[in-house]
Amino acid sequence: MITSIRNSWFFNIRGDLLAGLVVALALIPEAIAFSIIAGVDPKVGLYASFCIAVVIAFVGGRPGMISAATGAMALLMITLVKEHGLQYLLAATLLTGVLQIAAGYLQLGSLMRFVSRSVVTGFVNALAILIFLAQLPELDPTTPGVGWPVYALTAAGLAIIYLFPYLTRAIPSPLVTIVVLTAITLLFGIEVRTVGDMGELPDTLPLFLWPQVPLTWETLAIIFPYALSMAVVGLLESLMTATIVDDLTDTRSDKNRECKGQGVANITAGLFGGMAGCAMIGQSVINVKSGGRGRLSTLTAGLLLLLMVVFAGDWVAQIPMAALVAVMIMVSIGTFSWESLRNLRRHPPSSSIVMVVTVVVVVTTHNLAFGVLAGVLLAALFFANKVGQYQYARSQISDAGHHRTYQIVGQIFFASADKFIDFFDFKEVLERVTIDLTQAHFWDITAVTALDKVVLKFRREGTAVELIGLNEASATIVDRFTVHQRSDTVDNLLNH
Amino acid sequence: MSDVIACIDGTSLSTAVSDAAAWAALRLDAPLQLLHVLDRAESPTPHDLSGSIGFDSRELLLQELAALDEKRGKIALEQGRLMLEAAAARAVADGVTAPQQRQRHGDLIETLVEQEQSTRLLVMGKHDHHLHRHIGSRLESVVRTLHAPILVTPPTFQPPQRVMIAFDGSTTSRKAVDRVAGSPLLRGLPVHLVMVAADTPAHHNQLAWARHTLEANEVSVTTALVPGEVERALCDYRQQQGVDLMVMGAYGHSVIRRFLVGSTTTNMIRDATIPVLLLR
Numbered sequence: 144m145i146t147s148i149r150n151s152w153f154f155n156i157r158g159d160l161l162a163g164l165v166v167a168l169a170l171i172p173e174a175i176a177f178s179i180i181a182g183v184d185p186k187v188g189l190y191a192s193f194c195i196a197v198v199i200a201f202v203g204g205r206p207g208m209i210s211a212a213t214g215a216m217a218l219l220m221i222t223l224v225k226e227h228g229l230q231y232l233l234a235a236t237l238l239t240g241v242l243q244i245a246a247g248y249l250q251l252g253s254l255m256r257f258v259s260r261s262v263v264t265g266f267v268n269a270l271a272i273l274i275f276l277a278q279l280p281e282l283d284p285t286t287p288g289v290g291w292p293v294y295a296l297t298a299a300g301l302a303i304i305y306l307f308p309y310l311t312r313a314i315p316s317p318l319v320t321i322v323v324l325t326a327i328t329l330l331f332g333i334e335v336r337t338v339g340d341m342g343e344l345p346d347t348l349p350l351f352l353w354p355q356v357p358l359t360w361e362t363l364a365i366i367f368p369y370a371l372s373m374a375v376v377g378l379l380e381s382l383m384t385a386t387i388v389d390d391l392t393d394t395r396s397d398k399n400r401e402c403k404g405q406g407v408a409n410i411t412a413g414l415f416g417g418m419a420g421c422a423m424i425g426q427s428v429i430n431v432k433s434g435g436r437g438r439l440s441t442l443t444a445g446l447l448l449l450l451m452v453v454f455a456g457d458w459v460a461q462i463p464m465a466a467l468v469a470v471m472i473m474v475s476i477g478t479f480s481w482e483s484l485r486n487l488r489r490h491p492p493s494s495s496i497v498m499v500v501t502v503v504v505v506v507t508t509h510n511l512a513f514g515v516l517a518g519v520l521l522a523a524l525f526f527a528n529k530v531g532q533y534q535y536a537r538s539q540i541s542d543a544g545h546h547r548t549y550q551i552v553g554q555i556f557f558a559s560a561d562k563f564i565d566f567f568d569f570k571e572v573l574e575r576v577t578i579d580l581t582q583a584h585f586w587d588i589t590a591v592t593a594l595d596k597v598v599l600k601f602r603r604e605g606t607a608v609e610l611i612g613l614n615e616a617s618a619t620i621v622d623r624f625t626v627h628q629r630s631d632t633v634d635n636l637l638n639h
Numbered sequence: 640m641s642d643v644i645a646c647i648d649g650t651s652l653s654t655a656v657s658d659a660a661a662w663a664a665l666r667l668d669a670p671l672q673l674l675h676v677l678d679r680a681e682s683p684t685p686h687d688l689s690g691s692i693g694f695d696s697r698e699l700l701l702q703e704l705a706a707l708d709e710k711r712g713k714i715a716l717e718q719g720r721l722m723l724e725a726a727a728a729r730a731v732a733d734g735v736t737a738p739q740q741r742q743r744h745g746d747l748i749e750t751l752v753e754q755e756q757s758t759r760l761l762v763m764g765k766h767d768h769h770l771h772r773h774i775g776s777r778l779e780s781v782v783r784t785l786h787a788p789i790l791v792t793p794p795t796f797q798p799p800q801r802v803m804i805a806f807d808g809s810t811t812s813r814k815a816v817d818r819v820a821g822s823p824l825l826r827g828l829p830v831h832l833v834m835v836a837a838d839t840p841a842h843h844n845q846l847a848w849a850r851h852t853l854e855a856n857e858v859s860v861t862t863a864l865v866p867g868e869v870e871r872a873l874c875d876y877r878q879q880q881g882v883d884l885m886v887m888g889a890y891g892h893s894v895i896r897r898f899l900v901g902s903t904t905t906n907m908i909r910d911a912t913i914p915v916l917l918l919r
Contacts, residue, residue, distance in 0.1 A: 165690045306690035315690030391701055393708060428697050431704075432687050477692025 151206050155436045156454045162435025163443025166209055166426055168318045170196070171459065172470040174212050177435050180277045181217040181418055182224040183232065184342030188212040189452050190349040191236075191417025196445025198408040199422075205385040206438045207392060210408060210580035211445075214274045216373050216379050216419045218509050223369045231366055233354035236419040240364075240410030243378055247403030253383045255398065261494040262518035263383050264483045265501025266269040267424060269514055270380070271479035274505055278468045278475075281336070288336045296324050296335065300469025317470045324466040325458070331454030338467065339460030345452055349415035375441055375512045377421035381405050384422035391431045425474045462603070493525040531559030534583075536566035545574040556586035560593035567597055573606045581612030591617065642672045642739075644754070645730075645762040646747070649675070649722040652764030652794055659914060660762040661733035661794040666824050669759050670799070671738040673726045675719040676747045677712070717740070747777060748784050758787040760824070765791050765908065779905055782889050782917055789889070789917045791908055799884030799914060803831040805873055805907070808845040810890030815918040816849045819886055820856040824916075831880055832862045835872040857862040870906050882913065889917035 170192050178188030192211035199210040222231050246252070280286060282293065290325050300320045307316035328335055338344070356362050385396045401422075409419050430440055452459055487495045497518050505514030534553030541548065578597070585591055594610075601608045645660035647653045657673065664671035685687065723740040730738045743750045763778060772789055782789055802825050806812045816832075832849050836842045846862050853860045865872045877885065889904045910914055 161688060165688050168691050302689050305693060308687075308691055312687050312689040315688055319691050387697060391697075391704055393704075424697075425692055428692055428700060429690055432692070432696070432700050433690065434687075473691055474691075476694060477696050480697070483694045484699050 152438050155434070156439065158434035159437050159439035160443055162430050162433035163440040164447055165315045165433040166435065166440065166444040167447035167451065168315050169426060169429055169470070170209075170211055170444060171452060172317065172321065172467045173214075173345060173346065173423075174460075175341070175449070175459075175472065176277075176467050177212045177214050177217040178418070179341050181220045181232070183229055183418060184339060184344075185228065186343050186345040187232075187416060187418050188217075189345050189448070190415055191412040191420050193445050193449040194349065194412040194417050195408040195413050195420045196441055196448065198411045199404050200438045200442035200445065202400075202404040202407045203438070203441070205388055205422075206396075206398035207427070207430060207436045207440055208381075208384055208388045208396075208401075208422050209430050209441055209444060210405065210420060210422045210450075211426065212418055213377075213380065213423050214277065215270055215376050215511050216421055217513075218273055218277070219376060220418065221371050221509075223366070227365060231362070232418055233352075233416065234318075234356045234362065234412050235366040235373065236413035237354065237372045238366055238589060239373040239377065239419045240408070240413060242370055242374035243406030243407075243409060244403050246374065246378060246405060247399050247401075247574045249358050250399050252378070252382060252398035252402045255379075255386075257519055257523075258379070258383075258515065259494070259519070259522045261490075261496065261497040261556070262501050262515055263386075263496040264385060264480050265518050266505070266511060266515055267478060267480050268378065268483060268498070269505035269511060270424070271475040271504045273509065273511075274471060274478065275475040276506075278471050281464050281468045288334070292333050292335055293463075296328070296333075296463055297469050298329075299326055300466050301472060304342045304469060304473050305325040317473065320469055321462055321466045324469075325462050328463045330355075333463075336464045337460060338462045338464065341464070344456045344460055345449070346456055348449065348453065349417065350524050351414055352416050354413065357568055360586060362428040371508060372512050373419045375508075375515075377405055377409070377419065378402055378423070379511065379515055381422035384424050384427050387424060388427050388431060391428070392436060425478045428477065428539060472621035493529075494522075497522045497525065518602060523543065526593055527556070527558040530554050531556070531562065533557050534562060538566075542575070546577070547571065547573050547575075547578040550579040551583040553582075554584050554586060555590040555593065557589040560589045563590070563593050564597060567600075568606060569600050572604075573601075575609065576601050576609045577609045577611060579611045580616040583612075583616045641669060641759055642757050643667060643669050643760045643762065644672045644674050644724075644751075644758050645726070646751075646764070647673050647675045647722055647726045648764070649718065650764070652792075653726055654721060654729060655792045655794055655796040656762055656764045657729045658733060658796040659790055661730040661735045661738075662796070662798050663760050663762060663790060663824060664735050664738075665733070666826070667759060668823070671730055671735050672741055673723050673730065673738055674741050674743070674750070676741060676750050677715050677719055678747060679746050697779050745747050749780055751781060751785055755785055755787055758785070761785065761787050761789045763789060763791055765793055765911075778908065781905070782908075782919075786919050787919070790914060791911075792914045792915065793912055796914060797883060799825075801831065801880065801882050802828050802884045802886060803833055803873075803877060803880070803882040804849075805885060805887040806832055806834045806846065806849055807833070807836065807869075808842065809888065811919065813849070815886055815888040816852055818918050820853050820858065825884070825886075826858075828884075829859045829861065831876070831882060832860055832875050833873060834862075834864050835867060835869045836864060837866060838864055868900065869903055872908070873907065874910065877913070884916060885911060886916045886918065889919050 155156055174188040174192040178185045195210050203210065220232055223235060280299065281289065283289060303320040304316045304322060308318050327333065340355040372583055381401055385398060385401055387397050405421060412418065455547060483498060501514045501518035505511050506515040531554065534555065537550045539548045549567065551566065598608045643660050643664040645656050647656060654778065660671055718763060719742050727738045727740055763781065765778065778791065804816060804819060806816065819830065830853060832846060834842060834846050842864055846864060850860050850862050863876065887904065887907060
């Protein structure tokens with residue numbers, strides 16, 4: 144027990160503390176920016192980030208992964224906040240947590256295996272595009288207070304972010320950006336929009352508050368659709384991020400524990416006046432890059448985030464929005480998978496289409512869940528189509544042209560049943576037909592119906608039909624796939 | 640239940656471990672396996688605290704980390720192989736024919752559990768200082784997890800001449816007596832059966848049972864019932880009688896009790912300057 148605590152908490156203390164500090168500094172602008180996307184006060188996002196990071200450090204299934212208020216979730220709550228207000232958002236956050244815990248107990252984390260690589264890439268790219276798009280209002284010349292100083296500051300911010308690391312990698316460059324831009328606006332008295340203009344910042348530690356909503360079915364009907372989307376998107380992004388961190392650190396994570404952990408974290412956030420959140424791809428990459436590996440890094444990030452904001456609140460309020468925009472543009476560039484653009488040509492068209500469709504659906508609906516659903520369905524259709532192609536037939540005439548033997552090889556199911564029927568020449572005048580199915584697999588009822596149809600057609604022409612190997616071929620219809628998982632039965636199935 | 644497994648970790652202990660394992664393998668007439676587990680060092684990568692992520696930072700980071708691990712992995716692999724070669728050479732010099740060398744990736748305890756079925760005796764070294772990350776500091780968790788007998792050797796190993804069984808009448812220690820009686824490992828060595836307890840007829844009966852069990856297997860037994868505090872008394876007895884191998888039942892109590900009152904087993908292993916054979 145003590146060993147396991149040490150193994151997940153204290154094996155990398157120095158690295159975790161430093162990385163936690165870097166992440167906390169990067170989390171502040173993000174939490175503020177995502178609150179603004181969602182249409183709530185910055186303190187809602189900051190409290191959420193604190194609660195989620197601290198709670199997930201203990202209950203999460205992936206040490207070293209950073210969870211907090213995120214853009215993916217913020218985008219889903221815009222309408223809810225606009226139409227019903229903050230209290231309903233807090234209630235929806237609680238419900239999101241409950242749904243996620245239920246998903247954890249139902250082991251829905253394992254459903255992630257149906258989400259193909261192309262869908263994951265599409266999700267990540269769409270997320271990056273949405274984060275970028277969310278920054279555009281701050282750069283829109285028609286917004287009051289936006290003029291050339293904002294563009295100049297944003298450009299300067301981006302330059303510092305990307306060029307400062309060439310000078311030194313010991314200080315987080317987004318922090319330098321924020322400090323320098325804030326100093327410039329204060330020194331030269333440049334009138335630009337600041338974080339303080341966007342709403343209230345935290346001045347105390349978060350307080351326990353039950354959401355002020357009527358406990359009625361009507362409330363549930365309002366919040367449930369939002370909570371469901373948020374639960375799905377939150378789990379998707381968290382599990383994807385967990386896989387990314389797994390790959391980066393070459394270690395394993397407990398996906399179902401992560402689902403439950405996200406639920407507990409969201410419930411905590413909802414009770415302390417925070418919005419729903421999930422794992423963050425960009426921040427987790429930053430954490431691993433900065434040397435963070437254990438739970439201590441997530442905990443440090445959460446604690447330092449709140450301490451810095453509460454005690455430096457007046458300074459945080461002075462940060463120009465342009466600095467936040469620069470940081471968020473960096474996050475969106477870092478989140479986007481540029482490699483996937485190069486891969487568009489190299490990968491098979493079907494997988495590129497899945498990726499692009501996922502992105503397009505997300506960007507048009509602003510809901511990552513819809514994009515993933517579209518991507519998964521499309522990938523499944525492409526797969527069914529591909530497997531359906533594995534089918535061919537041989538036929539042999541004998542007995543002086545009175546008897547024909549068809550030999551069918553391959554997979555017969557809903558996508559390939561028509562092709563199966565087309566193999567047969569019903570116009571041919573025959574006395575007897577033998578259909579050899581020993582090397583065919585019938586996967587569903589559509590396939591069986593197609594076979595019935597073939598037999599019936601031959602009979603109507605006055606041809607006697609004999610089937611060989613039907614029992615073996617139809618063994619695959621049975622839904623109890625556990626039978627097939629023993630290697631000898633699988634071998635039988637493929638060789639019969 | 641066939642192999643003697645020696646945990647080689649590449650520290651100064653490895654020679655003692657291979658000597659002890661060779662001694663045990665010869666006495667048990669069992670095949671010797673020298674095991675080195677390549678534990679993924681959780682050593683942090685070079686820090687990049689710039690906190691910025693640029694184009695394809697995920698892919699680049701993955702490549703960078705993989706390349707680093709690859710380099711480290713190769714060195715560790717090579718080092719481990721040399722260590723095993725050295726240990727094998729030593730075991731051959733001690734008279735073992737063809738010791739098997741085995742390298743595995745992963746966690747030490749997991750690896751040992753995986754092959755527990757074929758483990759007859761596990762030999763591990765004990766560090767003087769509880770060094771982080773070496774076998775010594777993990778000894779307790781190994782002993783608690785595994786059910787196979789474990790021989791813990793100090794930094795130098797001498798083939799033992801005189802054996803002492805720490806007996807307290809508990810189920811674990813009765814089993815330990817049974818196993819010593821039935822095993823060829825300590826055959827022919829004089830055994831001191833020591834019980835630290837008050838001088839009561841019940842305790843005498845228990846000792847008598849143990850003596851009979853051992854004598855039935857032609858072991859020459861000396862019994863002693865000594866009063867006092869357990870660890871102190873065992874320690875004193877050991878020194879007076881020049882015992883050079885101690886046998887004890889390990890961890891009869893729960894982790895919680897250990898947390899509250901400490902564990903005799905842990906203390907005995909820590910303080911012993913002689914090999915300790917732990918039986919569960």
